[in-house]
Amino acid sequence: MKHIFCLSFLLVGYFAGFGQTTKKSDVIVRSNGDILNGEVHEITDSTIRFTYSGEKLVYTIKKSDILKITFASGRTEAFNNMAPQASSTQSAPAPQPQAAMEDTRNKVAILPFSFVKDGQNLAEEVSEEVQNECYAMLGKHAGVHTLMSPRATNVALNKAGINRSNIKNYSMSELCQILGVEYVIDGMISQNRTTQTNYGTTSYSDKSKDDDKKKSGTASTYSTNVQNYQTVMDMKIYNEKSEIIYNQNRKAFWQTEDAYKNTLEYLIKRCPLYTK
Known part of the structure; x- marks a missing residue:
């Protein structure tokens, strides 16, 4: 009887430990049919912050792309964009995104x-x-x-x-x-x-070109920055x-x-x- 009691105690401890090491995930169902497993960190008015199982990177998902979330606790939350069920036996197909x-x-x-x-x-x-x-x-x-x-x-x-x-x-x-x-x-x-570059030109013109005598003229200088x-x-x-x-x-x-x-x-x- 003592051996049976010890064996029962060990089995109970084994299954209890196994249950503790197995962590359930939150499950997100998107409007395009994709199912995402991981952990939901935050739900805002328009987005959901989510991490895939085994990863640390946090993703932001629009609420409008999600049909429902089944949390690890078993609680299920549906969103407004979830298509209502038809009263007849034939249900309408769920809307799909363009992609x-x-x-x-x-x-x-x-x-x-x-x-x-x-x-x-x-x-x-x-x-x-x-x-x-x-x-x-x-x-x-x-x-x-x-x-x-x-x-x-x-x-x-x-x-x-x-x-x-x-x-x-x-x-x-x-x-x-x-x-x-x-x-x-x-x-x-x-x-x-950065810097400015200056470009300058100078031109000279005689007052008269009728003879070979030197006469005073005008010089013009142009500058551009x-x-x-x-x-x-x-x-x-x-x-x-x-x-x-x-x-x-x-x-x-x-x-x-x-x-x-x-x-x-x-x-x-x-x-x-x-x-x-």
Whole structure:
């Protein structure tokens, strides 16, 4: 009887210890059908902060992309965007995001370039101008890749509520999903005033050229000051897994205000999406 009691005690201790070492995960069900296992850290009015099991990196997920969360405690929380069940036996299909319904392979979107001049962010029109220039340069040599037009890109971002002030709250994987593309090009231009270069010319004209006698004339001097700039461009290309497949930071060779254009062309010609 004593041996039976000891064996029972050991078995109870074993299963109790096993139960303590097995940690349950929170389960998130997204609107596109993806199931995420890990730990929910925080739920705000519009986002959820989440960590995958076995990882430490914290991701931010929009609440609008989530159907429900089943917590490790067993409690389930559903969200407003969850499609209501139809009264009949036939249920309507759940809405799918653009990236889930369309083939994203070889599709590329160019984000508006950040343009910082003398420490100040320039207007959105300037950022979109560089975005269009990048599209024009790469569009002629895209090969098998399909470029999303800048207008279509900006419309999709605006519809998703994404602008220059909050775009950093989204991972590149989330942006790829929102835009329905496989690759995203992200760039930044930093430009600062440096020295000024002075160009001067002097011209002399005679009052009369009718004879060979020297006569007094007039001398004119013209001077022009040209502002020089130091321009640095950073360009990165991300895939739909938020992995960087191209990363370049280059200082412009010329000191003119539009020197970024030559640098942009240089970087595009050397990126993996460019085809000769």
